[in-house]
Amino acid sequence: MSKIAASARVHPLAVVEDGAIVGENAVIGPFCHVGPHVTLGDGVELLNNVVVAGRTTIGKATRIFPFAAIGGDPQSVHHGGEETTLSVGERCTIREGVTMNTGTSGGGGKTVVGNDNLFLANSHVAHDCQLGNHIILSNNVMLAGHVHVADRAILGGGCAVHQFTRIGRQAFIGGLSAVSYDVIPYGMLNGNPGILGGLNVVGMSRAGIERSVIHVVRRAYKQIFEGEGSVRANAAAIRDEYVDCAEAMEILDFIAVESDRALSSPNRGSKG
Structure with missing residues (x-):
């Protein structure tokens, strides 16, 4: 009954x-x-x-x-x-x-x-x-x-996410995007194929993250994705520099995790 x-x-x-x-x-x-x-x-x-x-x-x-x-x-x-x-x-x-x-x-x-x-x-x-x-x-x-989607992520209309992909906390995915690779926390991805276009600064501000902290995270982002080495090597090399910034460490920890998918980057995908 x-x-x-x-x-x-x-x-x-x-x-x-x-x-x-x-x-x-x-x-x-x-x-x-x-x-x-x-x-x-x-x-x-x-x-x-x-x-x-x-x-x-x-x-x-x-x-x-x-x-x-x-x-x-x-x-x-x-x-x-x-x-x-x-x-x-x-x-x-x-x-x-x-x-x-x-x-x-x-x-x-x-x-x-x-x-x-x-x-x-x-x-x-x-x-x-x-x-x-x-x-x-x-x-x-x-x-x-x-697929794993972390807290406060926003996925725009019509986007498609590939199996086993991870989307980090407070990431923003633009409408009609094809998400084939993992998206870092606070990342902003658009397009087909999806390209990482920087950080979701507006979302971070709305969440109450101080501007000074956002500047620190942006600096870490540039070192990770614009450095000479691979994404994962760059991330590992700067860990000690950001131990006092929880938001930057969240990104670094996300990158360090073994995953079935590659990482989204400004160059679409990177095996790291």
């Missing part, structure tokens, strides 16, 4: 399958379908014509708009029906036509979406993606499988 809180409101034209859990003050509108392994947190709202399937958990106060399909099987030829999951955090807004898939057994089995994220119409989060908090995916953004 389903476990539906007494304060929840379920429209008579909605289907909530046996086994589903629906929290306090949740609202399920007409023509919604909630699967048997779904958990909807307190205050979740499915407006109408929403499908939530699979082993999916939706965090409290998240709103999902019409024709979104959340928790469907991963779009992977390697998926054999394993019991994988999707977790969506609290206070997210998921607009019309958004799709999110569960994970795959070969990718850890979990797709994870953090809190306070905004997904605009027809954006897609594929299997095994890992998303942080306060992220914006604009209309028609496409994340392939295994």
Whole structure:
């Protein structure tokens, strides 16, 4: 039997399958379908014509708009029906036509979406993606499988992100960009193929980062990407110089991590 809180409101034209859990003050509108392994947190709202399937958990106060399909099987030829999951955090807004898939057994089995994220119409989060908090995916953004997006990144309309790519914290991706390589924290990438065009200075300022700190990070950026050596060699060579600047160290740590993808740079891609 389903476990539906007494304060929840379920429209008579909605289907909530046996086994589903629906929290306090949740609202399920007409023509919604909630699967048997779904958990909807307190205050979740499915407006109408929403499908939530699979082993999916939706965090409290998240709103999902019409024709979104959340928790469907991963779009992977390697998926054999394993019991994988999707977790969506609290206070997210998921607009019309958004799709999110569960994970795959070969990718850890979990797709994870953090809190306070905004997904605009027809954006897609594929299997095994890992998303942080306060992220914006604009209309028609496409994340392939295994993509990692850190906190407060903004992805412009229609951009496409290659599988296994990492996008660092507070990075900005321009509309219609092709993201084939990792994007550093605070990086700003545009174009097809995507080219790193500097730092997201406006975003850094809006986040309260002092101008003096931004100048330090810009100096580090120039040393990394305009130095004579490879990107990774340049980054390793300057670490001691920036130990007192958390933002610069965040970029250096990001570069130092082994990754399946190359690094975006002003020259499109660099193996470092």
